[in-house]
Amino acid sequence: MKKKFVLFIAVIFTLAMVSSAYAGKCPQPRKTKSAPGGIAKKDNTGKANKANGEKLYQKKAKPMACKMCHGAKGGGDGKLGKALKPSPRDFTCKKTMKKVSAGQMYWIIKNGSKGTGMAPMKLKDKEIWDVIKYIREDLM
Numbered sequence: 237m238k239k240k241f242v243l244f245i246a247v248i249f250t251l252a253m254v255s256s257a258y259a260g261k262c263p264q265p266r267k268t269k270s271a272p273g274g275i276a277k278k279d280n281t282g283k284a285n286k287a288n289g290e291k292l293y294q295k296k297a298k299p300m301a302c303k304m305c306h307g308a309k310g311g312g313d314g315k316l317g318k319a320l321k322p323s324p325r326d327f328t329c330k331k332t333m334k335k336v337s338a339g340q341m342y343w344i345i346k347n348g349s350k351g352t353g354m355a356p357m358k359l360k361d362k363e364i365w366d367v368i369k370y371i372r373e374d375l376m
């Protein structure tokens with residue numbers, strides 16, 4: 237577990253060194269894999285707890301708070317995120333986000349986006365839906 241975390245950090249810094257150019261473009265170039273089948277259409281945000289989602293996003297999520305990469309306001313411009321290539325998703329970019337369903341977000345948060353800084357997050361399913369609700373209602 238500790239070893240994995242060190243590896244994760246090493247990957248981030250390698251990615252950070254590969255490119256330090258943060259473009260901040262909207263629409264954002266996006267090659268993220270699609271969630272399989274019905275998962276993209278899943279949406280459990282109805283009963284989710286947005287306040288808990290905010291806590292996770294801004295502070296508590298493991299291995300790292302979403303804010304570190306996606307930015308406190310969701311602009312994809314967090315401290316670590318600025319240096320990543322591809323850039324963290326800019327949740328405030330409507331043109332790109334209109335193609336990203338709640339179920340798609342769930343899939344990537346749970347499984348990560350291979351080959352990018354977006355690692356699988358250590359969150360329970362319920363927590364994932366909490367954080368999605370927060371992003372979709374308060375940041376997008």
Ligand code: HEC
Nearest residue numbers: 268297300302305322323324325341344349352353354357
């Ligand atoms: C270490 C940096 C980092 C952290 C921490 C991080 N992300 Fe990401 N995230 C990324 C990057 C980079 C991408 C872009 C991946 C790609 O282009 O496929 C991304 C993409 C995403 C996407 C877009 C998926 C799609 O289909 O377009 C979502 C949703 C997302 N992250 C949610 C989260 C949430 C929620 C958290 C916190 C629980 C989080 N991320 C933490 C770097 C990070």
